[in-house]
Amino acid sequence: MVFMTRGAQLFTDPQAAKTLAGMAVEKQRAFTEGAFAAGRAVMRGASPAHVQAAALAPARRAVRRNFSKLGD
Numbered sequence: 720m721v722f723m724t725r726g727a728q729l730f731t732d733p734q735a736a737k738t739l740a741g742m743a744v745e746k747q748r749a750f751t752e753g754a755f756a757a758g759r760a761v762m763r764g765a766s767p768a769h770v771q772a773a774a775l776a777p778a779r780r781a782v783r784r785n786f787s788k789l790g791d
Contacts, residue, residue: 753773756773
């Protein structure tokens with residue numbers, strides 16, 4: 720939702736592109752970190768639930784961090 724709102728702001732404030740790009744990179748980074756963490760968990764022989772938790776952990780941390788920033 721926030722990403723869509725920021726994207727719409729580009730029409731009125733082209734300078735917002737830097738913020739939007741940062742948000743996109745943050746999501747790509749969390750996805751990549753999660754993919755590698757899941758791969759490491761699989762290589763260790765972790766259960767599917769642990770693999771899933773490892774994959775989602777970076778995104779969860781990013782969401783918590785963003786929520787605390789937006790809540791201030």
